[in-house]
Amino acid sequence: MGKWFKKHGKTFRIITIFIWIFIISYHIGVYIGTPPRCSETYTYKLGKVDTIWGFYLDKEDLKTIINNAESNWENALGENIFEYNPDSPNSIDFVINIDSDTPRRQLAITNHASYNNHGGKNNYSITVYNISLTYIFTTISDYPEFTTEELLNYYLEYILTHEFGHVIGLDHVDNEDSLMNVSNFTEPRRIFELNEFDVNLLKQFCD
Numbered sequence: 001m002g003k004w005f006k007k008h009g010k011t012f013r014i015i016t017i018f019i020w021i022f023i024i025s026y027h028i029g030v031y032i033g034t035p036p037r038c039s040e041t042y043t044y045k046l047g048k049v050d051t052i053w054g055f056y057l058d059k060e061d062l063k064t065i066i067n068n069a070e071s072n073w074e075n076a077l078g079e080n081i082f083e084y085n086p087d088s089p090n091s092i093d094f095v096i097n098i099d100s101d102t103p104r105r106q107l108a109i110t111n112h113a114s115y116n117n118h119g120g121k122n123n124y125s126i127t128v129y130n131i132s133l134t135y136i137f138t139t140i141s142d143y144p145e146f147t148t149e150e151l152l153n154y155y156l157e158y159i160l161t162h163e164f165g166h167v168i169g170l171d172h173v174d175n176e177d178s179l180m181n182v183s184n185f186t187e188p189r190r191i192f193e194l195n196e197f198d199v200n201l202l203k204q205f206c207d
């Protein structure tokens, strides 16, 4: 060993130095190039609320539901990710979809084009369609133990939490119990809570 080190010690030291230079510059590059995920606050405002929505929920109700939806992710991460700001370029719109070009079966959509790029400069607007209301009203009879208001609150919070997941950068997953599954709603509950799978999904993404 001593003999080996005498012979190769210098080479060994040089290689070690190069490895350290590589590790350090890699991390600096990563840090400068892309801000750490989930580190920037997403601002939003309440945008359009088409008439049909006004029959069931006024703007303050909607703001409360949106706020509950953002809190689901924030409480799981222990950080502030979303913030209401009336001057934000990002809006959350509740619309009636009568345009045949837009997807008929879409409950809601986030501007997917840029949801994976962070920095707050992109447009992450969320559109909730009237079909989500239709969905809620067709399932009401399945849950007689819930009031209409409770179901409305539950499903809208669910839909918005899903869309906020996309804003964070989360994609759809196959796990049927996940909020980020494209087609599944979990059984309604009076108190909404992210399950362990979704909390881990968030933490792994943001780490």
Ligand SMILES: [Zn+2]
Binding pocket: 162, 166, 172, 182
């Ligand atoms: Zn989705």
